[in-house]
Amino acid sequence: MRATTIHAPRDIRVEEFPDPQIQRPTDAIVKVVAGCVCGSDLWPYRGENPIQEGSTIGHECVGVVEEVGADVEAFRPGDFVVVPFCHCDNTCAHCQAGAQSACVNLGMTNSGQAEYARVVQADGSLVATDGTPDPALIPSLLALTDVMPTGWHAAVSAGVTEGGSVVVVGDGAVGLCGVLAASVMGAETIIAMSRHQSRQELATAFGATHVVAERGREGAAAVKEITGGVGADAVLECVGTDDSMGTAFAVARPGSMVGFVGVPHGVELPVGRMFQKNVGLRGGMAPVRRYLPELLDLVVSGRIDPGRVFDLTLPLEEAPEAYRAMDERRAIKVLLQP
Amino acid sequence: MRATTIHAPRDIRVEEFPDPQIQRPTDAIVKVVAGCVCGSDLWPYRGENPIQEGSTIGHECVGVVEEVGADVEAFRPGDFVVVPFCHCDNTCAHCQAGAQSACVNLGMTNSGQAEYARVVQADGSLVATDGTPDPALIPSLLALTDVMPTGWHAAVSAGVTEGGSVVVVGDGAVGLCGVLAASVMGAETIIAMSRHQSRQELATAFGATHVVAERGREGAAAVKEITGGVGADAVLECVGTDDSMGTAFAVARPGSMVGFVGVPHGVELPVGRMFQKNVGLRGGMAPVRRYLPELLDLVVSGRIDPGRVFDLTLPLEEAPEAYRAMDERRAIKVLLQP
Numbered sequence: 001m002r003a004t005t006i007h008a009p010r011d012i013r014v015e016e017f018p019d020p021q022i023q024r025p026t027d028a029i030v031k032v033v034a035g036c037v038c039g040s041d042l043w044p045y046r047g048e049n050p051i052q053e054g055s056t057i058g059h060e061c062v063g064v065v066e067e068v069g070a071d072v073e074a075f076r077p078g079d080f081v082v083v084p085f086c087h088c089d090n091t092c093a094h095c096q097a098g099a100q101s102a103c104v105n106l107g108m109t110n111s112g113q114a115e116y117a118r119v120v121q122a123d124g125s126l127v128a129t130d131g132t133p134d135p136a137l138i139p140s141l142l143a144l145t146d147v148m149p150t151g152w153h154a155a156v157s158a159g160v161t162e163g164g165s166v167v168v169v170g171d172g173a174v175g176l177c178g179v180l181a182a183s184v185m186g187a188e189t190i191i192a193m194s195r196h197q198s199r200q201e202l203a204t205a206f207g208a209t210h211v212v213a214e215r216g217r218e219g220a221a222a223v224k225e226i227t228g229g230v231g232a233d234a235v236l237e238c239v240g241t242d243d244s245m246g247t248a249f250a251v252a253r254p255g256s257m258v259g260f261v262g263v264p265h266g267v268e269l270p271v272g273r274m275f276q277k278n279v280g281l282r283g284g285m286a287p288v289r290r291y292l293p294e295l296l297d298l299v300v301s302g303r304i305d306p307g308r309v310f311d312l313t314l315p316l317e318e319a320p321e322a323y324r325a326m327d328e329r330r331a332i333k334v335l336l337q338p
Numbered sequence: 339m340r341a342t343t344i345h346a347p348r349d350i351r352v353e354e355f356p357d358p359q360i361q362r363p364t365d366a367i368v369k370v371v372a373g374c375v376c377g378s379d380l381w382p383y384r385g386e387n388p389i390q391e392g393s394t395i396g397h398e399c400v401g402v403v404e405e406v407g408a409d410v411e412a413f414r415p416g417d418f419v420v421v422p423f424c425h426c427d428n429t430c431a432h433c434q435a436g437a438q439s440a441c442v443n444l445g446m447t448n449s450g451q452a453e454y455a456r457v458v459q460a461d462g463s464l465v466a467t468d469g470t471p472d473p474a475l476i477p478s479l480l481a482l483t484d485v486m487p488t489g490w491h492a493a494v495s496a497g498v499t500e501g502g503s504v505v506v507v508g509d510g511a512v513g514l515c516g517v518l519a520a521s522v523m524g525a526e527t528i529i530a531m532s533r534h535q536s537r538q539e540l541a542t543a544f545g546a547t548h549v550v551a552e553r554g555r556e557g558a559a560a561v562k563e564i565t566g567g568v569g570a571d572a573v574l575e576c577v578g579t580d581d582s583m584g585t586a587f588a589v590a591r592p593g594s595m596v597g598f599v600g601v602p603h604g605v606e607l608p609v610g611r612m613f614q615k616n617v618g619l620r621g622g623m624a625p626v627r628r629y630l631p632e633l634l635d636l637v638v639s640g641r642i643d644p645g646r647v648f649d650l651t652l653p654l655e656e657a658p659e660a661y662r663a664m665d666e667r668r669a670i671k672v673l674l675q676p
Contacts, residue, residue: 093568094592099616102592157618230431254432254440257620260613269607275598278437280495280620282595284613 002338003114004319006057009047010327012320017056020111020118025071028122030083034142035061035112035336036310037322038085039172040263045323048265058113058336059085060145062138065126072122080133081126082296083119084288085109085146090124100287109145113319115338127292129300139307139335140299143177146288147333148295148306150261151177151238153286155185158234158259162186165227167251168208170238171199173309173333174261176206178236180304183207191223191232193247199332202308216243220250232256237283242267252279259283310335340676341452342657344395347385348665350658355394358449358456363409366460368421372480373399373450373674374648375660376423377510378601383661386603396451396674397423398483400476403464410460418471419464420634421457422626423447423484428462438625447483451657453676465630467638477645477673478637481515484626485671486633486644488599489515489576491624493523496572496597500524503565505589506546508576509537511647511671512599514544516574518642521545529561529570531585537670540646554581558588570594575621580605590617597621648673 003017020029035058043049044057065079075081088095088103095103107120119125133141140148151174160166166182168175171194182190183206191210192203200211212222224231231253237245240262248258249270260283269281298304312331314322322334341355358367373396381387382395403417413419426433426441433441445458457463471479478486489512498504504520506513509532520528521544529548530541538549550560562569569591575583578600586596587608598621607619636642650669652660660672 093566097591097593099591099593102615228431233435253435253437255435255437255625257618264609264613267609269609271602271605271607274619275602275622277440278620278622278625280595280618281612282616282618282620284616287593287616 001115002316003056003111004058004316005054006044006051007053008051010045012045012323014317014319017114020116022067022069024120025069026121026123027069028065028072028075028119028126029067030061030063030081030117030119031066032061032112032115032117032338033063034138035114035338036142037113037326037334037336038146039174041323042327043263043265045327056111056114058111059109060142061109061112061117062141062145066116068122074123075126075128079128081128082141082144082292083109083117084125084292086285086288087119087121087125088289089121090289095124098287098290100289101285113316113336125289127296137299139310140305142335143306143309144292144295144299147173147309148177149288149291150174150286152181152291152295154178154236154238154259154261154283155181156259157257157283158236159257160185160187160234163188164233165189166234166236167191167193167223167232168236168238169193169244169248170262171196171203172238175236175238176202176309176332177306178238179203179208180206180306184298184304189226191226193219196329198311202332205308216247219247223251227253234259238262240264240267245269249273249279254278257282261286309333313337339453340654341394341449342396342654343392344382344389345391346389348383350383350661352655352657355452358454360405360407362458363407364459364461365407366403366410366413366457366464367405368399368401368419368455368457369404370399370450370453370455370676371401372476373452373676374480375451375664375672375674376484377512379661380665381601381603383665394449394452396449397447398480399447399450399455400479400483401455404454406460412461413464413466417466419466420479420482420630421447421455422463422630424623424626425457425459425463426627427459428627433462436625436628438627439623451654451674463627465634475637477648478643480673481644481647482630482633482637485511485647486515487626487629488512488624490519490629490633492516492574492576492597492599492621493519494597495595495621496574497595498523498525498572501526502571503527504572504574505529505531505561505570506574506576507531507582507586508600509534509541510576513574513576514540514647514670515644516576517541517546518544518644522636522642527564529564531557534667536649540670543646554585557585561589565591572597576600578602578605583607587611587617590615592616595620599624647671651675
């Protein structure tokens with residue numbers, strides 16, 4: 001198949017790669033209809049995560065079931081499916097407790113930017129649409145594989161409540177989906193921290209009531225002013241750096257919670273400040289399958305359109321340009337069509 | 339007045355000290371009936387916190403109102419009161435949100451091991467008993483000034499639920515009160531991690547269903563076995579060291595929460611592990627006043643008897659011995675009578 005691979009920092013290629021095969025009877029192979037580049041793919045792209053030279057990259061895709069293992073009961077070739085980036089059996093104790101991203105049979109999509117992807121634990125992981133979806137829905141369905149449930153997880157973890165105030169740190173696709181999640185959950189004040197006009201506009205379209213362009217102390221001061229000097233009832237940390245985490249704690253009101261979903265890179269948590277202000281931290285890799293049925297309903301009913309985070313669509317062959325566009329922040333998120 | 343003072347590590351004295359005075363119209367002076375030594379008093383005692391030479395020490399006491407400032411409306415001389423170690427106005431935005439330990443007018447009892455103590459924000463802080471209490475109730479009322487609400491706060495922060503499993507890390511008075519809190523909240527499995535027989539016995543009396551004497555990896559393995567390989571639904575961290583925090587995260591099931599109330603000393607939070615396992619952290623200084631009415635009802639009705647943590651009672655003059663007994667773990671907690 002044609003697949004996107006990474007060879008070294010900033011060395012993304014689209015090349016021939018062996019087709020994924022059914023390895024266990026619980027596996028399925030999905031023919032990718034749409035894949036995309038994730039903000040977290042930029043960590044290895046920028047050389048900040050280790051790279052296995054020549055390996056495939058990409059963990060988000062939707063598509064059509066091509067083949068299933070002998071034990072797969074719920075899906076058949078031809079089904080259109082949303083593929084959570086983390087695969088789970090959805091039956092183990094962790095899954096039953098809503099922690100599907102810690103499933104004892106956890107797997108990951110690893111060729112989402114390619115023609116085919118293997119899904120382990122197909123029965124537990126996949127969610128099918130009702131027939132073949134309208135092509136116009138594809139971007140929003142694709143957003144359900146990672147960024148939308150991740151933004152949703154940040155909001156759930158932060159304890160967003162109806163009528164409350166929320167700050168979203170990070171204006172990437174996940175942060176923007178966090179704004180959308182807070183809006184669906186009924187937050188009254190939603191403050192998006194963003195310096196980029198196109199992202200500010202999408203944040204507003206997704207429900208942000210305020211945009212704060214300042215960072216650091218000035219940004220925190222602006223949030224304090226909007227929240228009547230008190231700080232926010234819930235904070236969504238959607239970046240993963242020490243700076244963004246610091247901002248998150250600086251704007252959280254005492255007794256509140258920071259929901260964090262940005263993979264931490266060089267973060268040192270301010271435990272003394274957390275103790276002193278009684279501000280908690282909760283989050284991690286999103287249990288996508290937990291939220292997927294509800295979010296799929298919201299997409300299909302037209303209530304949310306998280307696919308708007310895709311502001312650039314390219315053919316798979318142009319994956320290197322997709323990475324460049326996201327790295328240079330020319331695009332929020334790039335959809336790739338095999 | 340006679341007051342306990344600290345001059346240097348392990349240099350505790352009982353000596354003459356100026357009586358506290360009404361400084362603001364919202365203050366009250368309380369004549370101490372019973373005070374006590376806190377585990378956190380051992381940090382300066384052991385030289386691990388800075389010491390202001392010759393200052394009074396002690397933040398827990400119950401007693402009788404001696405004098406009130408001009409603006410105090412709810413209390414009069416002669417009222418028997420429980421004095422939360424942290425004083426609050428109970429009206430600011432933080433207090434109204436249940437974060438009384440972050441009150442904008444926060445104060446602290448600072449001569450609880452003495453004959454008199456000053457309370458700032460008397461109206462917001464104090465809770466009176468219904469008449470003069472039975473002397474047999476004094477230890478449990480005294481426990482309500484700090485250790486019991488602190489253990490309760492750990493349980494609330496960790497999200498203890500009816501029927502769930504709980505691990506309590508730390509067998510000091512706060513940890514033991516955490517066991518009691520989990521029991522009142524209806525947890526089905528309560529695992530106390532303790533190596534000391536007298537503490538194990540009290541933990542069991544307070545509702546622990548299991549005692550794990552091992553520490554570190556062995557302790558975590560023992561908890562895993564008790565919880566069917568899954569880990570605990572809620573973990574109470576009641577010590578504040580890096581080791582105890584590590585144990586707390588090691589025994590927490592994915593998706594659960596560690597409630598922490600031990601003042602952190604040298605703690606580096608394992609942010610990567612927290613992310614990977616979706617285990618949150620929440621807690622801090624207990625908002626004592628928030629919990630006090632409910633806990634007072636539980637004490638007066640005889641449903642809880644947190645005063646059992648006091649296994650040694652000494653006259654105020656023997657405060658130095660009280661510190662030694664606690665430092666050497668000969669006593670769980672020492673009550674001092676002026």
